[in-house]
Amino acid sequence: MSVERIELSQCFPFIEKELEDEIISSSTFKIIPKGKYVVKQGSYMNFLPIILDGLIKMYAQEDQVEFLLYYIRPNECCILSFNNLFNQEAIRFSAITEEDTKILCLPMKKVKEWFVKYPSFTRIILKNFQRNYEDLLNTTKQVVCYKIEDRLVNYLNEKAKHQNCNMIKVSHKQIASDLGTSREVISRITKKLQSTSLLIQHKRHIELIVSN
Amino acid sequence: MSVERIELSQCFPFIEKELEDEIISSSTFKIIPKGKYVVKQGSYMNFLPIILDGLIKMYAQEDQVEFLLYYIRPNECCILSFNNLFNQEAIRFSAITEEDTKILCLPMKKVKEWFVKYPSFTRIILKNFQRNYEDLLNTTKQVVCYKIEDRLVNYLNEKAKHQNCNMIKVSHKQIASDLGTSREVISRITKKLQSTSLLIQHKRHIELIVSN
DNA sequence: GTATTTCAGTAACTTTTGTCACCAAACTTA
DNA sequence: TAAGTTTGGTGACAAAAGTTACTGAAATAC
Numbered sequence: 494m495s496v497e498r499i500e501l502s503q504c505f506p507f508i509e510k511e512l513e514d515e516i517i518s519s520s521t522f523k524i525i526p527k528g529k530y531v532v533k534q535g536s537y538m539n540f541l542p543i544i545l546d547g548l549i550k551m552y553a554q555e556d557q558v559e560f561l562l563y564y565i566r567p568n569e570c571c572i573l574s575f576n577n578l579f580n581q582e583a584i585r586f587s588a589i590t591e592e593d594t595k596i597l598c599l600p601m602k603k604v605k606e607w608f609v610k611y612p613s614f615t616r617i618i619l620k621n622f623q624r625n626y627e628d629l630l631n632t633t634k635q636v637v638c639y640k641i642e643d644r645l646v647n648y649l650n651e652k653a654k655h656q657n658c659n660m661i662k663v664s665h666k667q668i669a670s671d672l673g674t675s676r677e678v679i680s681r682i683t684k685k686l687q688s689t690s691l692l693i694q695h696k697r698h699i700e701l702i703v704s705n
Numbered sequence: 706m707s708v709e710r711i712e713l714s715q716c717f718p719f720i721e722k723e724l725e726d727e728i729i730s731s732s733t734f735k736i737i738p739k740g741k742y743v744v745k746q747g748s749y750m751n752f753l754p755i756i757l758d759g760l761i762k763m764y765a766q767e768d769q770v771e772f773l774l775y776y777i778r779p780n781e782c783c784i785l786s787f788n789n790l791f792n793q794e795a796i797r798f799s800a801i802t803e804e805d806t807k808i809l810c811l812p813m814k815k816v817k818e819w820f821v822k823y824p825s826f827t828r829i830i831l832k833n834f835q836r837n838y839e840d841l842l843n844t845t846k847q848v849v850c851y852k853i854e855d856r857l858v859n860y861l862n863e864k865a866k867h868q869n870c871n872m873i874k875v876s877h878k879q880i881a882s883d884l885g886t887s888r889e890v891i892s893r894i895t896k897k898l899q900s901t902s903l904l905i906q907h908k909r910h911i912e913l914i915v916s917n
Numbered sequence: 918g919t920a921t922t923t924c925a926g927t928a929a930c931t932t933t934t935g936t937c938a939c940c941a942a943a944c945t946t947a
Numbered sequence: 948t949a950a951g952t953t954t955g956g957t958g959a960c961a962a963a964a965g966t967t968a969c970t971g972a973a974a975t976a977c
Contacts, residue, residue: 555846562845579832585842608828612821619820620791622834629838630797633774633845634767637885640963665925673849675965680926696973697924852933877955887935892955908943909954 497522500545501597504567505617512611521598531573531588531596538584540598542573547594548655549573550671551625552587560673561648562586563628564655572621578604591655636673642682644672646691649701659701709734712757713809716779717829724823732811743785743800743808750796752810753830756783759806760867762883763837764799773860773883774798775840776867784833790816803867848885854894856884858903861913871913 501513508516522545525531532538534554544567551562551573565573565588573588578601599607607614635644648671652661665679672679683699686692693700713725720728737743737759744750746766756779763774763785777783777800785800790813811819819826847856860883864873877891884891895911898904905912 553842553846553849555850558850560849562842575831575835575838578835579828585839609824615820615827616791619787619831619834622831622838623787623790626787626834626838626841627797629841629845630765630774633841633848634765636845636848637765637772638767638770642963664923666923676925677927677966678964681964684926694925854933876953878953888955889936889957890934892957893934896956906955 500595504543504545504597505613507613509611509613512607512614515603515607516597516599519600519603523596523598525590525594525596527590527593529590531590531594532584532586534585534587535583537581538574539601541575541578541601541604542588543597543599544573545595545597547596548591549594550589550591552589553585554587558673559587559670561671562632563625564591564651565625566655572618572625575618575622575625641672641674641678642685645679645682646686648672649692649699653701659703660695660698661701662698664697712807716755716757716783716809717825719825721823721825724819724826727815727819728809728811731815732809735808735810737802737806737808739802739805741802743802743806744796744798746797746799747795749793750786751813753787753790753813753816754785754800755809755811756785757807757809759808760803761785761806762801762803764801765797766799770885771799771882772885774844775837776803776863777837778867784830784837787830787834787837853884853886853890854897857891857894858898860884861904861911865913871915872907872910873913874910876909 495517498513498517501516502508505513525547531542531549534552544565546567548567549565551565552559553562554560573596574584574586608618635647639647645668648668649661652663653659665676665683669676669679683692683694687694690702692702707729710725710729713728714720717725734757743754743761746764756777758779761777763777764771765774766772777785785808786796786798820830847859851859857880860880861873864875865871877888877895881888881891895904895906899906902914904914
């Protein structure tokens with residue numbers, strides 16, 4: 494059994510044998526290094542990317558600001574986009590790898606066929622739709638209801654969770670960009686949070702202090 | 706041909722005859738008066754609502770604040786929620802009728818069957834998913850990137866478009882709630898916008914001034 | 918090594934937004 | 948009609964966030 498086949502079966506635990514064969518034969522695997530675009534806002538896609546391994550950040554750009562929408566992690570099957578599934582429109586967000594990331598590219602034409610042929614495929618894709626929507630909704634709630642200080646704490650906690658480590662390597666500039674604000678604001682708030690012992694600012698990384 | 710059948714065919718222009726029959730026989734029509742909840746955040750749904758006529762506001766609540774996510778209008782077929790489609794979770798937003806609204810309730814059990822049986826049904830639902838996602842994304846971009854003044858102008862323009870009328874009947878309190886801010890702020894900004902001839906504040910409604 | 922770039926800190930100031938307090942007009946209900 | 952409610956206006960102030968300008972340390976490029 495090929496490595497690809499094993500990864501695929503981990504990603505789609507209840508997949509039909511026949512669909513698995515079709516995916517293997519018609520899709521391509523890609524390894525995208527850390528910090529590269531997977532898709533860029535405004536471009537067109539003719540494949541449906543599924544993340545097998547790694548970590549991807551979804552961004553949106555508006556009015557010169559590029560901010561973080563949510564992360565996509567390889568938990569079961571993870572689709573990145575369902576844009577352009579049935580209509581050829583430019584996508585409205587970008588995806589950047591946060592680590593070296595392995596993706597599987599399903600050709601859009603085949604995807605349409607599989608929707609008809611394999612009910613399990615439809616269910617998996619729909620479930621992922623829903624997860625992306627809810628992640629976005631969560632971000633929206635954060636932005637509307639909380640001030641930057643709270644959003645920063647939340648951002649760092651999320652980051653720690655993804656990296657499974659409380660020592661977070663991220664610059665103030667990057668945080669500022671992700672939250673849609675300016676570096677100085679982040680510097681000011683980290684200082685404040687440091688005084689309340691929520692974190693320690695080290696050289697080029699932030700240590701989150703976990704209480705009890 | 707019943708009124709229901711005509712409305713249904715307008716809503717699903719390319720529906721299979723067989724699916725149409727199934728929908729008619731297993732779904733219920735409901736007319737929900739203006740200002741009522743269709744679904745309430747935190748509740749569970751066992752049907753998929755499709756809006757045939759009227760106007761619905763999607764809200765989210767977080768930290769005592771209830772703010773507007775986007776509108777759903779009866780343009781082609783409009784699903785309100787795809788939450789709970791495959792898992793029994795509490796929904797994370799509310800829907801309130803902005804006008805008297807006619808909806809069709811598809812039983813969730815049947816919906817699952819139709820996904821397998823009718824490819825056109827899958828396509829329609831997915832397309833609606835995508836639209837909801839993009840509307841939400843648009844709201845998020847607005848909130849992150851623009852100040853309240855700009856968001857207010859945008860809000861009023863959207864409202865005028867939906868009502869097809871520049872005389873907008875809405876209170877400052879309602880606007881404040883929709884945008885996630887306070888009444889005083891809206892009063893202050895409408896005053897400012899009035900001085901730049903973008904609008905006129907009448908008794909209990911706002912007239913948008915359309916330039917050229 | 919030196920030069921350049923990236924990164925973080927910070928003070929001072931402005932703008933934006935939120936909050937409190939209070940008023941008056943208009944509408945609703947008894 | 949009287950009482951209560953909703954609505955909008957507004958000043959004063961506070962808090963949050965954005966901006967400008969400058970600093971020095973650390974990392975990286977040459």
